[in-house]
Amino acid sequence: MYEGKSILELHELLISKKVTPLDLAKDAIELAKKDNCNAFEYIMEKEAIEIASTLGEVEVGNPLWGIPFVIKDNMSTKDVPTTGSSNILNGYIPVYDAAVVERLKNAKAVPIGKATLDELAMGGTGTSGHLGITHNPWDKSHSRLVGGSSCGSAAATAAGIVPFSLASDTGDSTRKPASYAGLVGFKPTWSRISRYGLFPFAPSLDTIGVFTRNVSDAAIVTEVLSGRDDRDSTSSTKDVDHYFNKIKEKCSKRRIAVVKEVVEAVKDKDVRDAFDKTLDGLKSKGFVINEVSMSVELLSSLFPTYFVLSCAEATSNNANMDGIKFGPLSNGSTFEEVVTEARTKGFSELIKRRFVIGSFALMKENQKELFVRAQKNRRRIVEAVNNILKDNDFVYLPAAPSIAPKFTDASDRLSDEYLIADNHLVLGNFAGLPSITLPIGFKDGMPFGANLMGRAFEETELFQVSYELEQVTGLANIYAEGGEK
Amino acid sequence: MEFEPVIGLEIHVELKTKSKMFSAAPVAYGKEPNTLCAPLDMAFPGTLPTVNKEGVVYAIRVSNALHMSIDNELHFDRKNYFYSDLPKGFQITQQRRPIGSEGYLEIEIDGKVKRIGIERLHIEEDTCKQLHFPAFTLLNYNRAGVPLVEIVSKPELRSGEEAMKYVEKIRSIVVFSGVSDGKMEEGSLRVDTNVSIRPKGSDVFGTKVEVKNINSINYVQKAIDFEIARQAKIIEEGGKVVQETRRFDDKKNETVPMRLKTDAVDYKYYPETNITPIKLSDEFIENAIKSCPELAESKKKRYIEEHGLNDYDASLLVSEKEVSDYYDEATKHSKAYKLLANWINVDVASYLNKNIMSISDFPMSPEKLAGLVKLVESNEVNSNQAREIFAKMLEEGVDAKKAKEILGISSQISDLSFIQDAVNKVLEENPQAIIDYKEGKGRALGFLVGQIMKKTQGKINPKITSDLLLEELKKR
Numbered sequence A: 001m002y003e004g005k006s007i008l009e010l011h012e013l014l015i016s017k018k019v020t021p022l023d024l025a026k027d028a029i030e031l032a033k034k035d036n037c038n039a040f041e042y043i044m045e046k047e048a049i050e051i052a053s054t055l056g057e058v059e060v061g062n063p064l065w066g067i068p069f070v071i072k073d074n075m076s077t078k079d080v081p082t083t084g085s086s087n088i089l090n091g092y093i094p095v096y097d098a099a100v101v102e103r104l105k106n107a108k109a110v111p112i113g114k115a116t117l118d119e120l121a122m123g124g125t126g127t128s129g130h131l132g133i134t135h136n137p138w139d140k141s142h143s144r145l146v147g148g149s150s151c152g153s154a155a156a157t158a159a160g161i162v163p164f165s166l167a168s169d170t171g172d173s174t175r176k177p178a179s180y181a182g183l184v185g186f187k188p189t190w191s192r193i194s195r196y197g198l199f200p201f202a203p204s205l206d207t208i209g210v211f212t213r214n215v216s217d218a219a220i221v222t223e224v225l226s227g228r229d230d231r232d233s234t235s236s237t238k239d240v241d242h243y244f245n246k247i248k249e250k251c252s253k254r255r256i257a258v259v260k261e262v263v264e265a266v267k268d269k270d271v272r273d274a275f276d277k278t279l280d281g282l283k284s285k286g287f288v289i290n291e292v293s294m295s296v297e298l299l300s301s302l303f304p305t306y307f308v309l310s311c312a313e314a315t316s317n318n319a320n321m322d323g324i325k326f327g328p329l330s331n332g333s334t335f336e337e338v339v340t341e342a343r344t345k346g347f348s349e350l351i352k353r354r355f356v357i358g359s360f361a362l363m364k365e366n367q368k369e370l371f372v373r374a375q376k377n378r379r380r381i382v383e384a385v386n387n388i389l390k391d392n393d394f395v396y397l398p399a400a401p402s403i404a405p406k407f408t409d410a411s412d413r414l415s416d417e418y419l420i421a422d423n424h425l426v427l428g429n430f431a432g433l434p435s436i437t438l439p440i441g442f443k444d445g446m447p448f449g450a451n452l453m454g455r456a457f458e459e460t461e462l463f464q465v466s467y468e469l470e471q472v473t474g475l476a477n478i479y480a481e482g483g484e485k
Numbered sequence B: 001m002e003f004e005p006v007i008g009l010e011i012h013v014e015l016k017t018k019s020k021m022f023s024a025a026p027v028a029y030g031k032e033p034n035t036l037c038a039p040l041d042m043a044f045p046g047t048l049p050t051v052n053k054e055g056v057v058y059a060i061r062v063s064n065a066l067h068m069s070i071d072n073e074l075h076f077d078r079k080n081y082f083y084s085d086l087p088k089g090f091q092i093t094q095q096r097r098p099i100g101s102e103g104y105l106e107i108e109i110d111g112k113v114k115r116i117g118i119e120r121l122h123i124e125e126d127t128c129k130q131l132h133f134p135a136f137t138l139l140n141y142n143r144a145g146v147p148l149v150e151i152v153s154k155p156e157l158r159s160g161e162e163a164m165k166y167v168e169k170i171r172s173i174v175v176f177s178g179v180s181d182g183k184m185e186e187g188s189l190r191v192d193t194n195v196s197i198r199p200k201g202s203d204v205f206g207t208k209v210e211v212k213n214i215n216s217i218n219y220v221q222k223a224i225d226f227e228i229a230r231q232a233k234i235i236e237e238g239g240k241v242v243q244e245t246r247r248f249d250d251k252k253n254e255t256v257p258m259r260l261k262t263d264a265v266d267y268k269y270y271p272e273t274n275i276t277p278i279k280l281s282d283e284f285i286e287n288a289i290k291s292c293p294e295l296a297e298s299k300k301k302r303y304i305e306e307h308g309l310n311d312y313d314a315s316l317l318v319s320e321k322e323v324s325d326y327y328d329e330a331t332k333h334s335k336a337y338k339l340l341a342n343w344i345n346v347d348v349a350s351y352l353n354k355n356i357m358s359i360s361d362f363p364m365s366p367e368k369l370a371g372l373v374k375l376v377e378s379n380e381v382n383s384n385q386a387r388e389i390f391a392k393m394l395e396e397g398v399d400a401k402k403a404k405e406i407l408g409i410s411s412q413i414s415d416l417s418f419i420q421d422a423v424n425k426v427l428e429e430n431p432q433a434i435i436d437y438k439e440g441k442g443r444a445l446g447f448l449v450g451q452i453m454k455k456t457q458g459k460i461n462p463k464i465t466s467d468l469l470l471e472e473l474k475k476r
Helices: A007-015 A021-034 A045-054 A099-106 A151-158 A175-181 A215-225 A260-265 A269-284 A296-300 A302-317 A335-346 A349-362 A364-391 A416-421 A426-431 A459-473 B053-065 B160-176 B217-236 B282-290 B296-305 B311-317 B321-330 B337-354 B366-377 B383-396 B400-406 B416-429 B431-438 B443-455 B462-475
Strands: A040-043 A068-072 A110-115 A164-169 A184-187 A207-212 A255-259 A288-292 A394-398 A435-443 A446-453 B003-014 B077-080 B090-093 B100-109 B112-125 B129-132 B137-140 B147-153 B189-199 B209-214 B244-249 B254-260
Touching: A007 A021, A007 A215, A021 A040, A021 A045, A021 A068, A021 A110, A040 A151, A045 A110, A068 A151, A099 A110, A099 A164, A099 A215, A110 A151, A151 A164, A151 A175, A151 A207, A164 A184, A164 A215, A175 A184, A175 A207, A175 A435, A175 A446, A184 A215, A207 A215, A215 A435, A215 A459, A255 A260, A255 A364, A260 A296, A260 A394, A260 A416, A269 A288, A269 A394, A269 A435, A269 A446, A269 A459, A296 A302, A296 A364, A296 A416, A302 A349, A302 A364, A302 A416, A302 A426, A302 B077, A349 A364, A364 A394, A364 A426, A394 A459, A435 A459, A446 A459, B003 B160, B003 B217, B053 B100, B053 B112, B053 B147, B053 B160, B053 B282, B090 B112, B100 B160, B112 B160, B160 B189, B160 B217, B160 B296, B160 B321, B189 B217, B209 B217, B209 B254, B217 B244, B217 B254, B296 B311, B296 B321, B311 B321, B311 B337, B321 B337, B321 B366, B337 B366, B337 B383, B366 B383, B366 B400, B383 B400, B416 B431, B416 B443, B416 B462, B431 B443, B431 B462, B443 B462
Parallel strands: A068 A110, A068 A164, A255 A288, A255 A394, B209 B244
Antiparallel strands: A040 A110, A164 A207, A184 A207, A184 A435, A394 A446, A435 A446, B003 B147, B003 B189, B077 B090, B100 B112, B112 B147, B129 B137, B189 B209, B244 B254
């Protein structure tokens, strides 16, 4: 009944008492139960109804009051199973809430479920979680992926089940699926939002992410999530601005860079045309578009650099799963046997492959040639990005080279299209910059998006320019109707 | 052949901070297992480390005491390996930039001062405590995450004795600076040694053997001396020392093999990205140093130079922090430093010894002991009486005056005119004794003192009496 409504629309309904938080929670749970995209690890029916029932008088000015949302299952939720979509965490029930979950609960938003992901957030397809493939709700034939790793959060939000969801972003795990699912997908400046309770994949790159169906909603949620948390010593002490209140103010920063080599790597004509059209729209709004250049050599190194660094960090961050505290019970008689059995059974082949690669890169004899070299290259990349942002306020690019691929599509992993057009969003992770994807067009009934990246801690400006871009595209509040079929 | 031993020590010191190095769980010894742990200590996914400031302060204090240069930025790394006592599958440590580097320590060997170089001091976290049974192992996470500093010496020690003195000195520093209990038996100070020998004069290192599990200071010397002799014997018999890890068996008094040390484990160190480098301001470092309680060396110097104690007494007082604290407290109530030191080093020490007790459990407060010393100092009681009073004070838990009263000891009379009168009277009554004294008959003096004591019922101060008597005899 309330399917596809935005946070602000629901807030209005709550204020006018046309609906209660309990109605919204029940409705979202109904929709979640009918979900056929494999978006959910766990539906928090009991918990959601309990929370929604305790909410009394509506809080005007707190737009998250009573709003249902979904949590990616790599975030710790107290007393609620949290698996990271990995068999190694089957049956794990955390004793504490992640900082972002706590903040949303404090704002009286109502969590209704835990969403599927690529196993332990490693992957970009939404196909590697222990519950199997997650489908794209826009594609009724279920032959297209929704992208990952935040596949369940993306699917649930794109199907209109909830107006927003929590995701995470290490390479592009929020912003790529946003492109495939017609969503607004946002990642903040690294350190802006506490990672306490987010299962670590690669902490130097990891951030919390947010899916919404319009830019204003993203600003609302981000504002609540942001701010210092003493439990995450890397979290910033900088004040949090009023992202939402300022969103309609005309952005004072109006220089937008477009990286020529990335755009050229996009071969899909429809995507290119739609992107060019938005450029015209932005120009007509008074933005200055500057075509800038990055070396193809450097851009082609994004993926290998990312892979080495993220796998290296991942292998260490998941070493806690040794079959003693987490993982399947083993009959092993020595520690070596227990840990080997637990990790062999508990992780999928894809994950083990990453761990082996990560370990290999950190080995004494390889570390200089692989890990340290990747670290150095990361610095070169960051330098190149910061150089662009010296004379420009934003970088604007197609978020992905195409609409969501079919499961059967194979990409040429050595093509520019893959290495550059499909992987450039990681620039935001390398440099720790805020970055947002929003829909700009459709092809074959499937949405696709573009991405804006701003300077560190310039979230306010990023939301403002995104809001203007949303006016240009007119693609706010779209969702895949009938996702519950 | 004459051999030169080459010994290096790695000492792990558990810091007695209020909470753990990277979590808010409290630090305490001997509590119910698995009751002192935060989610981080059990490596719950998503938990993050936050640096314990107190731990950093403590590390700075020790680094400073060891004359090390102190890094003004804190960097942490991960040491990656799988082990049942390692909750996270990695240990947070400082590989690239230890907080302290390039320092030294001075020890005294046969009256000569020898400087031992110290390579590094770094902060890390402790592992779980394991309890092994034949069919299973129990894990206690109370110890997981307890702050440690590891102090790595240069291979500049040359004998078991030097090593023992080095460990004693480190122990004294960490205990006096208030950063650790320094108890080897409880594992709050752990010593690992690397021992090798080489022909005297050679500058090539021999094959290194690691000796672990040494849990008392005495064993440090025993283990190393045994190991030196063992290796020398092997070489003299034409054999080769095997690179291995041994442990000290305190029943057999010898080192026994633990495991062969093949290629060193690759710990795949890399930076801990959950803790961004932390700038340490000059002010922070200075405060850490300034807030450090007085170390043994400085106390000893003060006792000798300002209190006039001799080296022996001063050394005894600083052999245990609690003893020197007791003395310091007592000096707030009495300035009779030598007497105080003597009482603490002799009478108190023998009482503690007899009762197998440490001074922290000694029932007499420093103030009460100072009260007793005052009675002695003012000559109100003689030393035998003082010992009786001391025993009574311990028996009844009372102060010195009260104990004296219970014992019915009346004060010695030190009133000079009263004593002078008695001296004069006795001399007048015994002219022959004066003559005897002048003629050099030694017995005369004793006779006169006896007569004076008799006259005064022994209540006068004997020292003053004999002084006055001698003076009076000179005049006559």
